[in-house]
Amino acid sequence: MAPNLEEKPSVLSEDEWEFEQVHETENGKPRPPLQMKWRNVFIFTFLHLSAAYGMYLTITVARPSTLVWAYVLHFLGAVGITAGAHRLWSHRSYKAKTSLRIILMLMDTLAFETDILDWCRDHRVHHRFSETDADPHNARRGFFYAHIGWLFCKKHPDVIEKGRQVDLSDLWADPVVKFQRRHYFKLVFLCWFLLPTYIPHFLWGETVKTAFFVNMLRYCWTLNVTWLVNSAAHLWGTTPYDKTINPRDSYFVSIVASGEGWHNYHHTFPMDYKTAELPYFFNAPTAFISFFARLGLAYDLKSVPKDVIDKRRMRTGDLSGHHRH
Secondary structure, three states, rough: OOOOOOOOOEEEOOHHHHOOOOOOOOOOOOOOOOOOHHHHHHHHHHHHHEEEEEEEEHOOOOOOOHHHHHHHHHHHHHHHHHHHHHHHOOOOOOOOOOOHHHHHHHHHHHHHHOOHHHHHHHHHHHHHHHOOOOOOOOOHHHHHHOOOHHHHHHOOOHHHHHHHHHHHHHHHHHHHOOOOOOOHHHHHHHHHHHHHHHHHHHHOOOHHHHHHHHHHHHHHHHHHHHHHOOOOHOOOOHHHOOOOOOOOEEEHHHHHHHOOOEHHHHHHHHOOOOOOOOOOOHHHHHEEEEEEEEHHOOOOOOOOOHHHHHHHHHOOHHHHOOOOO
């Protein structure tokens, strides 16, 4: 029988929503020395220098239409990551029909933050082993490491070991995910470079150079606001739901990262499709998912009942930092 696509988000019991954090105790052994990936250092240095030049062109010569285009691309890429790679594929917080999964896959490719399968593997490891050496961007190693430094060096052996143990069978069974992985760099060339650069050139006469470097600015901005969820939202903010974990709720990160900054909530209730109590305020991906649910393309939206949230808040939350979204 086909699912009732008009139904309200399903509600799970308190036991189903209990999220057991796995805090591995450090074994006292010193961490292995960082092994730098100098290619990545060069690539990200070039990217940020290109973004700086893109900012100069934005101020001096870029057409207004090009700036609007860059913002639209950023929004689409950000939602591809947040509503796609994160909420749909990593946490399975809702289900999507094939047509919507294809749309989200293309939007995710536009963001160019590695393919869905690799992104989800690292994210699932991050949740299960948050703030340990098995966390790919362990915030206990400092802001810079959690933000971008983890991409400058080879993964800690614990990250690799735990990553091999993560169940990815649901992703390998998804033909959309498999298609993206098989054709990833061809899709990146189309979605990330070709269309963003040449549509402004052919439709409103922007120079290829300006379009390219403004797109690099757009890409750099998308990356950094994503990284803020790993860094700032694990270091600064409030813990109204669970004061025993590092992730924080941050208004600033939520504003710039399309609603992904309610991170204490998200790590406490990781399978809520809204990732926050309030569905739309500073939370564009939730509005996106809800819109497609009305069209029947997204369904089985999982949410947490208010009484479960309140019980958890009273039991483990920092009541002095309490706020209601």
